[in-house]
Amino acid sequence: MSLAPLLNAAPAIPVHAMAAMAAFALGLVQFAAPKGTLTHRTLGWIWVALMAVVAASSFWIHEIRLLGPWSPIHLLSIMVLVLLPIAVLAARSHNIRRHRWIMIGIFAGGLIIAGLFTFVPGRIMHAVVFGH
Secondary structure, eight states: OOSHHHHTSOTHHHHHHHHHHHHHHHHHHHHHSOSSSHHHHHHHHHHHHHHHHHHHHGGGOOSSOSBTTBOHHHHHHHHHHHHHHHHHHHHHTTOHHHHHHHHHHIIIIIIIIHHHHTTSTTSHHHHHHHOO
């Protein structure tokens, strides 16, 4: 395992990857910790900010090009940027069920499923974990 492929990539890629890894770890903490507490809300705002960085930074990553410089993953980024404020507003209006399902969906789709695709051979994270 070597961080060299990640650190040698275009600047948006390490920003994107580090924010995603931090959001993944913090998301696991959020799932395990008590809900509705000041700690949950504080860590939740940090998680939302991290996910916004993950989604926004993807627009400067063009490793997979299917429609000009864009790929289907960019649609996921748009969806995350739309759903984050909806989830926050749901929590603020005490619609906890909606908040929970949106946040679980963002975590599962935006971090787990999309994250697994970063380990496909030829991708940077594959090189980080498994070597070239």
